[in-house]
Amino acid sequence: MDYFAQLINWLQPLTDLLGRLGIAEQQRQSYALGILFLLVTLLVLLLIVLLLRRPARPKAERPQDETISESTDEAPAAEEAVAEEAADGAVEEPSRPAAAGEPVAAETEEPEPVSLLQRMRQGLAKTQAGLVGRIDSLLSGRARVDDDLLEELEEVLITADLGMQTTRQLVDAVEERLGRSEAADPQLVRQVLKQEMISRLAAVDSPLDLEQARPMVIMVVGVNGVGKTTTIGKLARLWTSRGKKVVLGAGDTFRAAAAEQLAIWGERAGVDVIRHAEGADPGAVAFDAARAAVARKADILLLDTAGRLHTKANLMEELKKIRRILEREIPGAPHETLLVLDATTGQNALIQARLFKEAVEVNGLVLTKLDGTARGGIIVAIANDLGLPVRFVGIGEGADDLRPFDPEMFVRALFE
Secondary structure, X not given: OHHHHHXXXXXXXXXXXXXXXXXXXXXXXXXXXXXXXXXXXXXXHHHHHHHHHOOOOOOOOXXXXXXXXXXXXXXXXXXXXXXXXXXXOOOOOOOOOOOOOOOOOHHHOOOOOOOHHHHHHHHOHHHHHHXXXXXXXXXXXXOOOOHHHHHHHHHHHHHOOOOHXXXXXXXXXXXXXXXXXXXXXXXXXXXXXXXXXXXXXXXXXXXXXXXXXXXXXXXEEOOOOOOHHHHHHHHHHHHHHOOOOEEEEEEOOOOOOHHHHHHHHHHHHOOEEEOOOOOOOHHHHHHHHHHHHHHOOOOEEEEEEOOOOOOOHHHHHHXXXXXXXXXXXXXXXXXXXXXXXXXXXXXXXXXXXXXXXHHXXXXXXXXXXXXXXXXXXXXXXXXXHHOOOEXXXXXXXXXXXXXXXXXXXXXXXXXX
């Protein structure tokens, strides 16, 4: 009771405060006790929160001098162990960098760069197997050049897409130079074919002269899917790497995202791309591209065109219209009309080349996708039958896999 009486006395100031606040005298004591209980509860909760938020004490660190003393104690033991191993001859010398002139481990040697001829061989592997590989099989075990050999040779050349006209000329050349006799060595057939192919390709070969005009206007044509836009992008990259200023014209306004694709190639090559909205007049693109090339003092203008079938007369007429616009803005333009052909289409590529040449005065060819076909012999057929020079060949998907065409290297890659 004494403790309760003391508590009541301690709460007297609080009860007096409650009285001044208008609390009835009978309820003041109960209110005071309730407030006291509430305050005590809040205090306990506060202490609990503080204890929970208190960070854990870190583990006591070992004194520095103790660590030093331990390492000092271990040093003699380590020295003794090394001394014992040295006595037994078991200690190995630490590795050191190789001195100048010493051989370096094989895994650190960089692979040798692939030569252009080796890269061409790799790209023509399927054609080599389908053409030269079959010729070698045909000649294997033969004792002389006879009618049977020449007939089978003709079949091999035709099925390799050299075409009837070119095949007949090659077989006639073999027969004329070797004859039909037991004295003729069949293995010489291979050498004669190699020489004849080089001769026919070289007869129409002429390097593309980029200095004949400034800007040099090159119009790129072909059917859908042969790789015109990609070819233009690779040509832009090739010529800018040689110091030429190139402007691209996105004249294919019909194919969805064609202009966007060309813009990506332009960004990679660091060249300007003149483009209009999808569905715009290709003649207007040609006009603006020609004006831009002159104004920006470009060395080369590469104009893309919409893919079109060679059998569609109205689309072929549109190409003639574009040619007239270019010539009106830049005298003599287009100075080169490159026809892009897909080598995988074989004899159809020869038909396309013939019809495009008649319609839009094609004067140069680009053969793409040679690495993906065994029909690379079509190059010889087109050059021989139409007299058109092959300017570039695509032997891979890389940006540097579009190569200027070298007749001798092409035939060497097939036969060697």
